[in-house]
Amino acid sequence: MTMPAIQPLESYRLAQYAVPLRCYICETDNTFDAEFCTHCSAPMALAHQANVRKVHPQMIAVLGASGAGKTVFLGMLLDMLARKPERMQLLARGAFSITLQQATLSALSRCEFPAKTPNEPDRWNWVHCEARRTGQHKPVELIVPDMAGEAVLEEVNHPHTFRVVRAFLAKCTGAMVLTDAVKLTDGTREQDHFTMKLLTYLSELGGGGKSGWARRPVAMVLTKADQCEERLADPDAFAQTHAAGLWQHCRERFGRHKFFAAGVSGTCAYRESIAEGRVQVPLRVEPHGIVEPFEWLMENLPVKKR
């Protein structure tokens, strides 16, 4: 026996479903209540915010090999500019933009590095923020994701594996490419080669001409400078000596690039962990050279025509 029931017809939902929402990264249509893009897995919150606020944020990529320090660099940068807005101020847009900062700083305050960024794009932390330089009236809206190094490498080696990486990098107006300076001094060329691969990928991605990567600013950041402090007084000379291929590549392919040195921990030790094996531990936190690459990048970003 069947019982009659009254089911309210939420016609407004049908109307919403009828109007697709375009992903801000890959521009694929999604339903209005999708949390992540069904095509590239980027958070749809970015598209919602762009629609509501009627702004089109610029995109900046933070790239580097796995373990180069992208999460720490980005989390630290956001927190430093939020805490001390003398030269430049960053204000988060949306609660999701603070998650990265929160996770990074929480770990560092306990003298630990944050957990490794997972490879799945839907688990990455995306930051949508508003950057304002001193004396600048109109802030710049930015989107900066914390992408996993292994995912980027996979996309570089096997294009279209991670659609979000390709779609995002094609739209970026600038990039900060991180390289582990300690590994460079060790003589292992792994970092050098990875960064060269990445730069080659970038230079071929945006096409040529005025809008290509050859004209976009790229800040080359040598991370973990605190562990080879004396050798990093002149980052450009350091790169020329220890990563000659990378240095040449930048000179030839990227018209607007500059080398920087950055460090967050004063000194590191190691800890044995059952789950993760041998884990590096910062003995204290004293950031250096974190803000400078970002400031340079902001100065060199192309001005958007209104």
Next chain:
Amino acid sequence: MRKLGTHWIPAVILPFSLAVICLGWWMTNWFAVAGGVTGICYVVPWVVPFGRVRRKKEERVAAKPAVGRSVKRAPADPNDTDALVEQMLAQGRFALLLRAQIAETLSKVHFRRTLEALDDAMTLVPDGEVVLGRIDEALNDGKLMPEEIIAGGGRVIRVERFFLDRFPVTNREFHEFTSSGGYEQMALWDRSVLPAVLDFVDHTGVPGPRFWRDGCFPPGEENHPVVGISWYEASAYARWLGKRLPSDAEWVKAGSWPMSLAASTPSVAKRMQRKYPWGDTMDRGRANLWGSGPDRTIPVEASPDGVSVGGVHQLIGNTWEWIGGDFRGGDHPEGELELPTPMKSIRGGAFDTYFDNQATCQFQSGENPLSRKHNIGFRCAVCVCDLTLARDNTATAEPRARQENLEQPKPEAEEVPV
């Protein structure tokens, strides 16, 4: 024959042209005026570059990293005891003068002046117990119960009374050491580090702290704490003064100024121990840390509000301070650490320390003893038992009164089980 060069050309043409202009103006001969103007136009490109060159030269001189000036003392005559004592007092080596063997030979005036120098430069930290280890959570309660100390992996250390420098060692004080040949006096250095001493040079290759030039500190930084020195350089300097680096327990005791409160039963006995020299809550206005200062070192007498109960300045912030003991990393919340190199303990936080919880009296970090970092300095300590503070018939009333409270020499620190 001396070459004339081309300097005479503008010197001749310029006055001649001016004279022609004036004459032409007076005679209303515009051709003459035009000729004079042409002459000046011809001379201008000669004169302007000279001005530019001069300006550039001046800029270059101004940009040249000048070095701070400090008095370089002439060596005193070894046979002139008074001159030697005067020199040692000027160098701040009063602790050596108060060693038993030397103090007996000092004149009454010199002995009094030496005691005054000690009082000015150092503060007395009383003996007592101090708790070290992971006790931050217990400190948040404002008290340390025995069970909390055990739960936190803490330990109670007994410290004998000692003198601690009121201020960190400054560039000017360290310059006394370098200019008197401290880097060449092998007896001051640990035998194990002798091969590395040659590598302890400044930017210009002269023995001295890493960030100095030509054996001297940067101008205007004479009262800034000396940085860019390794643990071994700090130890050698302390030895030269007749002092030593403080132990972990001594440093924490001077900053946190612990007290044991009397209780009816031992099980409820309370220990009060400050998190910061000024109290239990962070006040960034009292210390030079990241975000509260100019992002570099400041003079040692700056931020007087951060002084400890005993009168020790800048224990927190400005520069980390080398401690005499080893760093074993045992207080990390996740357990034992594996150190890449043997490390020495550093405490207090620096101008670039980011987190408040890493700039407490309790927080301990470590550094390679050979590192010469931009944010690590030091201060010295000396045991009361190592000094002669009173002499029969010669001492002043004050040191005699102090001496009455002193006991026989005891070991530096004694660990007491909780």
